[in-house]
Amino acid sequence: MKRNVLIIGAGGVAQVVAHKCAQANDRLGDLHIASRTLAKCEAVIASVQGKGAMKVPGVFAAHAVDAMDTGAVAALIRDTGAQIVINVGSSFVNMTVLEACIETGVAYLDTAIHEDPAKICETPPWYGNYEWQRRERCAQAGVTAILGVGFDPGVVNAYARLAADDHLDRVHSIDIVDINAGSHGRWFSTNFDPEINFREFTGTVYSWQNGVWQENAMFEVGQVFDLPVVGPQKAYLTGHDEVHSLSAAYPEADVRFWMGFGDHYINVFTVLKNLGLLSEKPVVTAEGLEVVPLKLVKAVLPDPASLAPDYVGKTCIGDIVRGVKDGAAAEVFIYNIADHKEAYEETGSQGISYTAGLPPVAAALLIADGTWDVGRMVNVEDLDPKPFLNLLNGMGLPTRIRDAAGDRALVF
Known part of the structure; x- marks a missing residue:
């Protein structure tokens, strides 16, 4: 104890x-x-x-x-x-x-x-x-x-284990889908620390497919998922933590992570990246000030914690797990729906x-x-x-x- x-x-x-x-x-x-x-x-x-x-x-x-x-x-x-x-x-x-x-x-x-x-x-x-x-x-x-x-990572890892233990005899693929269908009313913001958020999306997108690591660029591979409550949502293949442990636990399965993004987020992200404003390498201004562009962007964006009072809508996060059950192809979607407003009312934080x-x-x-x-x-x-x-x-x-x-x- x-x-x-x-x-x-x-x-x-x-x-x-x-x-x-x-x-x-x-x-x-x-x-x-x-x-x-x-x-x-x-x-x-x-x-x-x-x-x-x-x-x-x-x-x-x-x-x-x-x-x-x-x-x-x-x-x-x-x-x-x-x-x-x-x-x-x-x-x-x-x-x-x-x-x-x-x-x-x-x-x-x-x-x-x-x-x-x-x-x-x-x-x-x-x-x-x-x-x-x-x-x-x-x-x-x-x-x-x-x-x-x-x-x-976390609950979705438990969902994968549950699907493998109780719902399928063999697992062929694990697709983790993360959709935030909420709105915070700001022109642009990230939902958590901007520095961590942008770092996550500027590197190589790794997925585990056909027994090897697959490399893609961010926003290169996307598809529409028709999900409970939030409906059809466009999501993109994204690098994420749980792929790196689930691929070790289920090496014969394809393991992918998909995150939903709107066109507005992608446009802003692309402009910031192309201008060099997501760089972590210091630059010197005309006034002689040394500035890290990414930290400057973080400083001017809304604090993610400040979004909570105005956030409405829902999230849908879960695992689409495909494989074989009793000799036939089978698929399960294990998921959760969370509500931003309810989260704020209980804890003062968004969904x-x-x-x-x-x-x-x-x-x-x-x-x-x-x-x-x-x-x-x-x-x-x-x-x-x-x-x-x-x-x-x-x-x-x-x-x-x-x-x-x-x-x-x-x-x-």
């Missing part, structure tokens, strides 16, 4: 994590949140208190920490008595936070793959460049480290943050009660998906399935 949670980060996803941890603090114990800026952590706690989210009276404290400093994070873990760390800070800090967890012997959770700020789109499989190199040390230390336990922030709390609860406290490093598809998806059903992210038998809620 593990108790006491330290949340790293204080953005929109962290706010959802904080609210959901508060709603389960009778099982999770003392709560702590830390980032470079103490005021942001205090604002998250004020939001939790303002909505009366704490299930029982208890500790929820704010701290300032440089998450790039392993020693500082380790000291904070010891000072707070945290036994579970939920890292929802920038993906640049993943390895320093993980190292602190290995050093202190506490459980580690994150929602996205590690990135080196000096590199874009490294050689696949991406997890092999950083996280998986620490598997042996986690096992030796008995540290549970669950990688990429947001929605995508993108909600879908990313709720799953690590469910995972923390499974670590707390021992179900997922496995004492080693894993990706979500390495674990039994049913306890996880069952918790999500009751916490705000219900799972549905569409197959030959129709469209229905999936209950365990």
Whole structure:
């Protein structure tokens, strides 16, 4: 049994994590949140208190920490008595936070793959460049480290495992489809950190097909998916974290990730890229000022957290898994529908943050009660998906399935 949670980060996803941890603090114990800026952590706690989210009276404290400093994070873990760390800070800090967890012997959770700020789109499989190199040390230390336990990656990995275990005898392909059919009313914005968002789309698009890595350019390959609730949506083959672990778990299957984009986003992105404004290499202005173009773009765009009050519409994220069942071709679509307005009313964050922030709390609860406290490093598809998806059903992210038998809620 593990108790006491330290949340790293204080953005929109962290706010959802904080609210959901508060709603389960009778099982999770003392709560702590830390980032470079103490005021942001205090604002998250004020939001939790303002909505009366704490299930029982208890500790929820704010701290300032440089998450790039392993020693500082380790000291904070010891000072707070945290036994579970939920890292929802920038993906640049993943390895320093993980190292602190290995050093202190506490459980580690994150929602996205590690990135080196000096590199874009490294050689696949991406997890092999950083996280998986620490598997042996986690096992030796008995540290549970669950990688990429947001929605995508995370819940979609569990959907793939569920399809393979319960719905198909053989899996031929896994197509993960992420559609945001919502609107925030701004002329242009990204739904999460612009720097991470744009980095994700400027590199090579890797997919796993026919047993090898396939390379494409962003927006090169697109198709229309007819989905429940949100209807027909254009999505593009995109590089993404879960492809790099699911391809190892299901090497005989094609694994692809598709993300929905409107023409307006693509046009703005293309102009910014062609003008060099998505570059991370510094330039010097006529006044002698050194500026990193990507950081300037980030500075002038709306803060993603500011989008939440005006966001309306829904998201649809799920897995189309094809293969063979009882000797015949079969297909299942396992998915979730989330609502931006409902997410904001509950947690003060929009639906993108909600879908990313709720799953690590469910995972923390499974670590707390021992179900997922496995004492080693894993990706979500390495674990039994049913306890996880069952918790999500009751916490705000219900799972549905569409197959030959129709469209229905999936209950365990």
